[in-house]
Amino acid sequence: MGLVVQKYGGSSVADVKRIKRVAERIVKRKRAGNQVVSVVSAMGDQTDELIGLSQQITDTPPKREYDMLVATGEQVSVALLAMAINELGEEVVSLTGSQVGIITDNLHSKAQILEIESERLEKELSQDKIVIVAGFQGVTVNNDITTLGRGGSDTTAVAVATALKADVCEIYTDVDGVYTTDPRVVKEARKLPEVSYEEMLELASLGADVLHPRSVEIAKQYDVKLAVKSSFYCSPGTYIKEVAKLEKTNVVSGVTCNQDEVKISIVGVPDEPGIASKVFKKLAEQGINVDMIIQNLHYDDLNDITFTIEDDDLNQAKTILEKLKQELSYKELITDSDVAKVSIVGAGMVTNSGVAAKMFDALGSEEINIEMISTSEIKISCLLDKSEADEAVQVIHDSFNLSNLSGQDA
């Protein structure tokens, strides 16, 4: 008895058989008395196939045309899903990002949602239709098609839920919830029944498979109730709420590992004010997010600036930094892709001392070298060698006794 926004990822609609199954789930939810809006990704490997076609033409397509191309992936899946729902006897309409009015900025292939027009959605819902929305895409004010980049469909779903003031936003995925760590790495990993938005934000780096940080940010900002559920099994999943509404605050909720970052060191920069800001401003202008940052002074009055970015952005970042070489007069640019970021996350961490020490101890006991450290109120991250990542996750998971439900004794 409410307005439900759902999101189904690419693996949930990978083939016609799965599309039919998703159609059944949606129809069931509708017939239980709910209004349903489902946001859908492209079918399985369709996006990769489209990218493969473009790569036969060029490695550097104009981003506007790239978005024009890949946005067809979701248009195909929403049309097919609408056909399958119609076949089950329910009124349904599919909408592209443009048709909904998902207005974005014009940073093609990494666009951010500026606004969602709710008129069309409301009109269709008022006619008792199920609405299927193409995820991952939007449109600029000039009517050019954009894509939202990684985690785009999650973001679409949460933004649609916000625009419609939905009662819940359900994210269906190929895992059945949020775990204390990756169950493929640590077999004792345990599913968390609930976590806070803040913890989820940090845990999201477990992999965009689960839930992308941008979508959690929007959910937190507009207080949208989130649920992460399995597309294949019926299980309660993990609920994501405000800290105040949690049953219990965990000191450490989980251990995450991100292998998609690279480390860049700008070696031998003169120790002058404004150098770092110049670097990071240039990167930000191109939409490149910088994660961990360290700056340290040499004996010879030269600085090293070391930071991490997503590995997808490496080539673009190198081009930008090489152009700045004369202006910054640095000595050398060193990049390292063989790194992994292992983090512990927990909303209760801020009121518990000794958590960092315990994590470093655990790594030290296995002689794992820490290259960089960064901390926030609810997270501690260590950058280390990629080859030692799995071992690090296991030893930290053990050390905080995370496989045990009552093991919150950090």
Next chain:
Amino acid sequence: MGLVVQKYGGSSVADVKRIKRVAERIVKRKRAGNQVVSVVSAMGDQTDELIGLSQQITDTPPKREYDMLVATGEQVSVALLAMAINELGEEVVSLTGSQVGIITDNLHSKAQILEIESERLEKELSQDKIVIVAGFQGVTVNNDITTLGRGGSDTTAVAVATALKADVCEIYTDVDGVYTTDPRVVKEARKLPEVSYEEMLELASLGADVLHPRSVEIAKQYDVKLAVKSSFYCSPGTYIKEVAKLEKTNVVSGVTCNQDEVKISIVGVPDEPGIASKVFKKLAEQGINVDMIIQNLHYDDLNDITFTIEDDDLNQAKTILEKLKQELSYKELITDSDVAKVSIVGAGMVTNSGVAAKMFDALGSEEINIEMISTSEIKISCLLDKSEADEAVQVIHDSFNLSNLSGQDA
């Protein structure tokens, strides 16, 4: 030195290699000093693949969703073509039907263009860009995606040429012009250097491969110069002009054969006024075009109404007519798919007597039975058994001496 609108069909962009070749042609035309707008169909069999996906779900998809699905085919091809042109160093932008503002009615999968907004096209051209337009598709005033049905990309091209007041509209196809008849059937078939709009309208039934009648109608109405050319070879092709501008008026320009019609007979209808109009009105409401019509009175005061429609429409027409059975109180409905319509076409026919007699003589000499006859000012059509179609075309072509350039002595 002008504004050129071009159309490339699905076989011209069937794979990446051909897309690159089309890109080269377009860039060459641009660098020769022209403004170029190219309308493009979906890649080769992509539309069939999309339809194949939908057929795994249902044989009767909602037409709105069907259009949503198949319209992605052209969006893929325009994006890839734009990438290939960009790679050759020219500024380019691809546009969907919706982005151009190709406004259609809401008869999904058979929509008609109501209006083309030229602002976006003009804006892009004024920035010296090549513009690539998705053929075959448009958008309703409610922002729903439509497709134009058969010959849609030709129609898009001519309509765009009209809206932009282009100097010429070039239709690139896999044949190198318009022939006196199908060269696959009659090896002596001869390419016509020019024909009138009216003749082309009739000859178009040679096959939608060459040029669809709807596009010729629009070209005639707005006096758009048309040229049919080969996408693979450089040859002058066939120009389509007003009769007044032709070098010479042909008595008979060509012989066509349409095998895509079916014959429907409504047998034993009471001889009352308004019966026929009721039948044809109901068919027209569903967008079914009726071609040849015969009505004849029996001795028992009952009429037979016999007519032909496109075979694609047969199932829909039968459903409509079966629903009318009680109202019309007819005795029987007979359909026949084994028919072919063989026609002769020529702008000079109207001022020459004996043309029909010569055609019937030729068929009679081979003992080919004529089932229905219809005539217009520039065309005579005979419906006959499909198995005799090729023989009929050959004997008529011979009879009018069409393989001989000077053989216009009907």
